[in-house]
Amino acid sequence: MTRKGKMFEAEVSKSLKSIESVEPYFFYRRLLDSARVGMRVPADFLVIHAGKARLFECKSSKQKVSFPFRNVAEHQIFDLLEAEEAGAISWLLIKHSCRKPTVYAIPIKSWIRLIDNPKRKSITWDDLDKEADTILRKNKDNMWELWSLFILD
DSSP: OOHHHHHHHHHHHHHHHHHHTTOTTEEEEEOOOHHHHTSOOSOSEEEEETTEEEEEEEEEEOOSSEEEGGGSOHHHHHHHHHHHHTTOEEEEEEEEOSSSOEEEEEEHHHHHHHHTOTTOSEEEHHHHHHHSEEEOEEETTTEEOGGGGTSOO
């Protein structure tokens, strides 16, 4: 994991903490990285809101043109999909740092549909604009308006 990736995870954690401070039916935990616990973990964050579980896997990239599919490991896709089959909602949060910092939220099943084309090895940022929800920056403290991901269902 890159330093930028860790910074993005810290931003997501701070954003979730701000929701937790005002929302009574909200719980989140940052799951330790696989390398630290010696076993595979399903995502970066476990969030429960109003009895519904969500998993967030965070990715970041400085690539100018596109986001490489290889940046999301096969086991991460499998774990997020398996969690969905058990009733959770699984999201990939992808931060593009090259131009104006932007965060995209894409459900795992939508991601699978995108990567199912063997001719493609990446998705352009312009296509991701169309395929994913854009998460707005909350303020200059590197926080994101993640609340929209909890009012969609």
